[in-house]
Amino acid sequence: MSVARVTEITSSSTVSFDDAVAQGIARADKTLRHVEGAWIQDQKVVVRDGQIAEYRVNMKVTFVLAD
Amino acid sequence: MSVARVTEITSSSTVSFDDAVAQGIARADKTLRHVEGAWIQDQKVVVRDGQIAEYRVNMKVTFVLAD
Amino acid sequence: MSVARVTEITSSSTVSFDDAVAQGIARADKTLRHVEGAWIQDQKVVVRDGQIAEYRVNMKVTFVLAD
Amino acid sequence: MSVARVTEITSSSTVSFDDAVAQGIARADKTLRHVEGAWIQDQKVVVRDGQIAEYRVNMKVTFVLAD
């Protein structure tokens, strides 16, 4: 038997979408043990003064539950 | 860098859909810090004896994660 | 064993979305027995001369089937 | 022959979802002629200090194109 939990997070980066994903995984790894992966659910950019100020990703993060 | 979590709740009211949203936000605010907002995902009514007995909303609540 | 039927209705009100839901439930209760609840599937407004003339809701109404 | 255009807007209110819809319709009516109606696509609340600060609706507004 194996049970995993899926939690939804939103993370952002000033650099790129890939960096936003990496930031979110790094943050999730601080509190959740055994992170297995993440599904990118949504991608947005925040614009300020005509420039992309933030790359935002919404992710479903999966991590294994210890018994 | 900024990371937020999204959690799903269902709340209900005997008064109206707007009140059900307010009840859910009030309850979320007791345990989750830094609630930023919520997206209304579903709206239902429970009927008893031909009358609306409950207004129920399912919401995705976003709150900022403290580092 | 318990079997329920789900029927789709559209109802409208000149007052509010909540009133449109109440009108639809009241009407469904006249013909269908044992209405248990309804899921709000869609919300629209009809506009005439720049004013909201009707609030319309499309609902899935659930009612228990008598054996 | 009849052709209508559909445009997407987001409007907000500090009072209620119904008021946010009304605000959006009022604003659309200032620039678009012959608004026929709107479909409520999304509903969100913005929360500040544990209180609902804004009710936001995303709507698809339909208006008739003059030939």
Add this chain to the structure above:
Amino acid sequence: MSVARVTEITSSSTVSFDDAVAQGIARADKTLRHVEGAWIQDQKVVVRDGQIAEYRVNMKVTFVLAD
């Protein structure tokens, strides 16, 4: 007033989809109090050497929040 939380889990079984659901509910019941039900969101099989090695279900589990 009543508020419930919805959490997403993935559980698996070597026997059947129904057993995977039962395993997930049993595990959720160890940490979450007042589990009310679950909605089966996705069903998958893992295949090894041409045989079904695992039945996996992704579920949204609802449980009541104590005040």
Add this chain to the structure above:
Amino acid sequence: MSVARVTEITSSSTVSFDDAVAQGIARADKTLRHVEGAWIQDQKVVVRDGQIAEYRVNMKVTFVLAD
């Protein structure tokens, strides 16, 4: 020419999802003639005291309309 109707029902069983489907078909067959089939739209479990108390399926049942 051939015209069929599609009706939505929800049925439940204490045994399994397959049994819930069979119960729903059996009930539909009592009132609707010429049932051709059903599409399983949703599957849920109701939990009481940490145990699965009911398997519920929501189905779209198709039956041929006699002229």
Add this chain to the structure above:
Amino acid sequence: MSVARVTEITSSSTVSFDDAVAQGIARADKTLRHVEGAWIQDQKVVVRDGQIAEYRVNMKVTFVLAD
């Protein structure tokens, strides 16, 4: 106040999709009064011996409920 019902039907034609829609509306009009319109939900073709044998449409038919 105005309440309408929405019912789902599937109709077919050996000629074209437009004819399948017309057949379905004609059949619905025999039993349901005050048919207002229909939304085409799905279109399929049935193939026999490499030829299109049937055009099938699945429609949501709306009709006004008399009080």
Add this chain to the structure above:
Amino acid sequence: MSVARVTEITSSSTVSFDDAVAQGIARADKTLRHVEGAWIQDQKVVVRDGQIAEYRVNMKVTFVLAD
């Protein structure tokens, strides 16, 4: 670099769905330059006195933006 805009229109015809699409494209071509194509998003019929009175299509029309 190439940027195109996508705009949503609804057009209708008393003849057929294909004609409704053609009417919509003809109308769009009067105001928008460089129309490239359209995606048919929805198809409806309006019924009056048991007859199909209008074929309506909702389309996403793409046109190239001149720099």
Add this chain to the structure above:
Amino acid sequence: MSVARVTEITSSSTVSFDDAVAQGIARADKTLRHVEGAWIQDQKVVVRDGQIAEYRVNMKVTFVLAD
């Protein structure tokens, strides 16, 4: 036991959507045996010089697998 495969194709016609479907079925029938039917997943038009130049359909074609 019976197993069928579903394959996705896109076909086009300068005449109509129905002709595009027929063209796609005819082409599929040249390589795939036992085509049973097809579900129309998407309909698009390609526009050149303000005229509809192509009717395009995206279809899911089902064919029986010989053992």
Add this chain to the structure above:
Amino acid sequence: MSVARVTEITSSSTVSFDDAVAQGIARADKTLRHVEGAWIQDQKVVVRDGQIAEYRVNMKVTFVLAD
């Protein structure tokens, strides 16, 4: 680097949904090497004379591509 293909099949059984999945996997394994798993996309029952005659599943089967 690793590339997998996803193919869609429909399989049926007279016994149960789980058996229909097993039948489909067994058949896919005869022609496709390295089947890794399958996602259950749809579940239907075919009814004859008021009895469930077939359990049908539509699955997306994933298999690794040999270089």
Add this chain to the structure above:
Amino acid sequence: MSVARVTEITSSSTVSFDDAVAQGIARADKTLRHVEGAWIQDQKVVVRDGQIAEYRVNMKVTFVLAD
């Protein structure tokens, strides 16, 4: 009160998806004032001679309406 409009654009780049997003935002900023952000709705690549020739993104761009 605050009202924003949402417009849909498609932009492309020969370099990367992130560049396609940046190109689209830059172009939108030339005509629309007060661009607030964009949601990435779709990502495609165009292939020529076995090479990726274009990265295309479809975006929903939000901008504030001046009163």
Add this chain to the structure above:
Amino acid sequence: MSVARVTEITSSSTVSFDDAVAQGIARADKTLRHVEGAWIQDQKVVVRDGQIAEYRVNMKVTFVLAD
């Protein structure tokens, strides 16, 4: 007349999402002639020891069928 086929693949890279897309296109080009493009359907990351170990994309690849 022109007919294209759409096939679904999943490819991965240890570098980035863009590289995963390029890997998938390169692999598809080895067996399928006349690849025209691909639509990115899903993006996932696989995490090992708190680090992103793989970027995975699921794509729908379109290629022209030679007569």
